[in-house]
Amino acid sequence: MIREHQxxxxxxxxxxxxxxxxxxxxxxxxFLRLYRGMDSFRGDAKLTTYLYRITLNVAQDEWKxxxxxxxxxxxxxxxxxxxxxxxxxxxxxEQILNRKQMISGLERxxxxxxxxxxxxxxxxxxxELTYEKIAEVLSLPLNTVRTHLHRGRKKLKERLREGxxxxxxxx
Numbered sequence: 001m002i003r004e005h006q007x008x009x010x011x012x013x014x015x016x017x018x019x020x021x022x023x024x025x026x027x028x029x030x031f032l033r034l035y036r037g038m039d040s041f042r043g044d045a046k047l048t049t050y051l052y053r054i055t056l057n058v059a060q061d062e063w064k065x066x067x068x069x070x071x072x073x074x075x076x077x078x079x080x081x082x083x084x085x086x087x088x089x090x091x092x093x094e095q096i097l098n099r100k101q102m103i104s105g106l107e108r109x110x111x112x113x114x115x116x117x118x119x120x121x122x123x124x125x126x127x128e129l130t131y132e133k134i135a136e137v138l139s140l141p142l143n144t145v146r147t148h149l150h151r152g153r154k155k156l157k158e159r160l161r162e163g164x165x166x167x168x169x170x171x
Contacts, residue, residue: 002031005048006128009055014124015058018111019065030058045136052137056078056119063115116140117152124149 006027013026033054041050110118119138123129127133129137 001034001047005051010029011053011126012052012055012122013059013062015110015126016056016118017062018107022062026058028117035159043047049133058135059119060115076077088157093112098120105160105163106156109163113152113155117155120145120148121152121156 009027010023013023013030014020017023017026025060030051032052037050037054041047073120073171110121112118113121116138123134123137129143131142131149134140135142138145
């Protein structure tokens with residue numbers, strides 16, 4: 001079970017928390033919760049749906065813990081997160097810098113979304129889950145998932161534009 005689903009668990013935790021720093025500990029917590037909860041698993045849903053929900057709960061707990069520790073969560077490490085989805089074919093230093101700035105801005109903007117919007121965007125775009133699967137995992141109506149995805153995308157677009165404008169003003 002761990003080997004089969006560890007990739008999803010690690011990717012989701014990194015996307016949801018914006019950090020690779022504690023991802024191994026968090027993933028261990030996910031699988032421990034799964035193991036402990038197997039007795040109470042009723043089989044109403046697929047086991048993978050149950051695992052998705054546990055993963056999201058662990059990510060939410062991490063967010064809450066971080067908020068208590070610090071007033072602002074940092075997404076400043078541009079080498080984390082979406083890098084593996086963007087490819088690594090850079091021709092020069094300017095392209096590398098541009099890519100790192102874009103990734104940093106995306107991570108920051110993703111971190112500014114509300115919890116549900118961030119979850120829906122990560123599950124849809126990163127994990128490539130269907131609307132129906134996301135609705136099942138989050139226990140939301142299908143149209144609510146679509147609404148959160150639409151609003152989340154719109155907010156990301158606005159935040160990314162604001163960041164680009166701020167950078168252009170500084171330069």
